């Protein structure tokens with residue numbers, strides 16, 4: 600059964616709904632989430648509710664962590680978004696709903712291991728916080744090699760919001776290098792796969808991103824959604840920075 604890999608939703612309900620509709624249209628019902636359900640976007644509660652009901656499990660992302668505990672080393676717009684998001688969760692008038700969301704956030708796992716594969720939000724060394732950037736294969740090959748030493752087979756990460764595949768040469772394949780947006784999995788090869796971000800893509804492609812894991816391949820998907828609708832919800836909050844809407848248009 601193929602598994603839909605979603606990550607970095609960041610409170611962007613409009614993007615999440617389009618992704619879930621595509622997953623449904625393909626008849627997939629196994630969904631796992633690599634974290635950062637909330638933070639940045641204007642619909643944290645709705646996104647949490649959808650992930651709670653649709654995902655088999657979700658991981659703890661650095662923004663989920665920041666809302667739950669404390670934002671550390673966040674820039675100003677990310678930090679104020681974390682505080683705003685926390686207030687939205689706290690202001691829920693329905694006691695049971697409010698408690699369920701906080702409990703879900705508090706119980707997000709740091710790492711999942713399935714079938715010899717590793718699933719983390721950021722990296723196997725620092726599961727919540729370490730970025731594995733595409734450029735690292737050139738500028739920090741030792742870092743990438745050390746990360747690969749911790750992997751038996753496949754590793755799935757989010758966090759950078761840049762979809763693609765890392766191999767242990769080390770090398771990185773952005774989506775533009777993949778035929779039909781598909782990466783064929785070799786039998787023994789180690790790879791790190793980033794499905795990209797549902798709610799805040801940063802590869803200069805504004806479309807929502809997710810991926811589908813099949814037995815023999817990973818298929819990447821990009822989907823248009825109504826970005827203006829998100830921008831229109833960010834403005835009236837008065838606290839979420841306009842930049843958080845503008846960056847969606849540019850996919851950065």
Ligand code: ZN
Pocket residue numbers: 607609635660662758759760
């Ligand atoms: Zn993120």
